[in-house]
Amino acid sequence: MSPSPDPAARHQEGARHLSPARVLDVDPLLEDPKTRIVVCCGSGGVGKTTTAAALGLRAAERGRKVVVLTIDPARRLAQSMGIDSLDNTPRRVKGVDDSAGGELHAMMLDMKRTFDEIVEAHADPDRAAAILGNPFYQSLSAGFAGTQEYMAMEKLGQLRARDDWDLIVVDTPPSRSALDFLDAPKRLGSFLDGKLIRVLLAPAKVGGRAGMKFLNVGMSMMTGVLGKVLGGQFLKDVQTFVAAMDSMFGGFRTRADATYKLLQAPGTAFLVVAAPERDALREAAYFVERLAAEDMPLAGLVLNRVHGSGADRLSAERALAAAENLEDPRIVDQDDGKAGLRNSPDTQDSSGSPESAPEEPEASRPTETSQRTEAPGTAEDTPERSADRLAAGLLRLHAERMHLLAREQRTRDRFTARHPEVAVTEVAALPGDVHDLAGLRDIGARLAAGRPELPEPGA
């Protein structure tokens, strides 16, 4: 961003920075009673879970009865909701402003527990005990690829069916591909419904029937191969498991389909969460395209960790040049150069106000002569030298900030060019993590404001 001599052009540039895309208005979405499910998705490490919690809190304080389903919250985030260890049951969060009649509940997905509950709910006690004790089941439920995603969707379906809450905010699992949660239910569904299951079931089920004999031979051969590969005991465990689960398979498939349809329903809103970094936004763009392909309703993009500057009219280049002047007293002390520099701001500054010229006497420093006698880099303890040193440091910091701003703007522009239809809300970067409800509330306010607030002067 080099300083442009044309104030109008610079002004336009500034305007583009403020509203480059449609702004996502979070509050109407959260307040609308027709919004029943908000799904936060995106790649890992972009603040998905925090966003989900902040949205849940904001909706609750605006009168809705909310449950937030988190997948793997950081300890601090769970604590920020006043709950030291979230578990598989929604817990009411205390300290929420309930003057609008809302409530906030939070829970953390326990996939094994969720799976166990399904088994207990759909099988008689003996059969349930057999399944729960099966080694194959224990491995499957404790977390193999896809189970977490499947159980997250299962839990979502359960919460929705209970109808105890009028808004469910869901965080999605940190998958190797951010889209696994869309695929896993289908994959598990088709596995449990598929040909392989029939094969595995074959010896147990088809056994006595003469008409099936030919088929049975083929299948025995097949299971023989599987047995050889996997080891006999393992295959027996799988078969026992499959036989015990047989009555539930239809149910799995039906529920997976129902949850998938629920995600496409008008009461559902997807929010893609990203940070203004190349990889995160590339993933976000991919996500937007995938959701469209699946007919999933996208509400918009939440762009976390966006940086701003209260001094964004001072370009990085000018800040660095000024810092160099301050750090090298020999240049500063050259009267010609200095006079030239002092005059430059008013021609380059966008506001073009003429106030600096009369101030020059005030700005000049009476101790310059004494400084010149000091060796550079030593004895920097005179107040003027330390003020110069600090000013130079602040200017370098500012230059770094301006470079960051430009980079973030570029990556974001690239996303907007590809998906101009997607509404965006920006959340200003926080220096630290969220520790309490006040922190979550602050993030909620930033989410609703749509664009980052500039640092408060003197804050």
Add this chain to the structure above:
Amino acid sequence: MSRLQVVSGKGGTGKTTVAAALALALATEGKRALLVEVEGRQGIAQLFETEALPYEERKIAVAPGGGEVYALAIDPELALLDYLQMFYKLGSAGRALKKLGAIDFATTIAPGVRDVLLTGKACEAVRRKDRSGRFVYDYVVMDAPPTGRITRFLNVNDEVAGLAKVGPIHNQAQAVMRVLKSRETAVHLVTLLEEMPVQETADGIAELRAARLPVGRVIVNMVRPAVLDAADLDLVRDTPRAALARSLSGAGLGGARRGGHAERLVDPLLAQAEEYAERYALEEEQRAVLTDLGLPLHELPLFAEGMDLAGLYELATELRKQGIA
């Protein structure tokens, strides 16, 4: 130096980048390293600016001093067919299994089979020798699953050996565990100087140690340059605002009087310094937590403009300088 170097880390910490740089560093001066990708994201191809990697070992980079980096993106499905071929010579039966959905089942849902294949393939590459009895690869670097899953991933063979109590899978699982739990292997964790990744690193190390897996080094990635040091931050507190305005004005940034350009810069610049100070304090805190872990600790710089091939070579140089490779 361990021949199998496993690189894990919380999502978003840049573990793929670190794994790639480590492979380059290890290959330097005539060595040969294999970089293995197990998550099917083609992150390695992106980093090395080549097309998507097929399921075969392919040379992707030349390291300084004539070394070679090979890369392999393991496709679990093909790996399983490979594996069946190796143990059973079942060409057509393999295809039949595939038709039935057994391969899909085995690689996506069945307990750990996918992870068994991935770790198995990496260990096979570690042990592979050429005709003259020399190791084909001096080092194998694995871009492994994230910290939250790494212990389970590496330990899956223990579990499988327990599930499949006899048979070739049982034997294979035990052979893999022998490599993974030996000094041949080192598991490194990549983190950032932020609370959550640091916490996950500490938890991950505890889990790895409990599972008796060999923990290697902690690598802090994307460390931002220190623009202001502690002494500068003291100045923020002690310097009168008017003096700062005069300095800014003296540097040619406008008037220092109230309402002048330089004076109006003071507040926003100090606000930025405030944010910086807060982050600086947090980073120092996290650095202390990492130091307490008692493992070799390394820091790699942030490349503000994003990572590219040139940056990768710079990181490799840095890794060598720090004695990691």
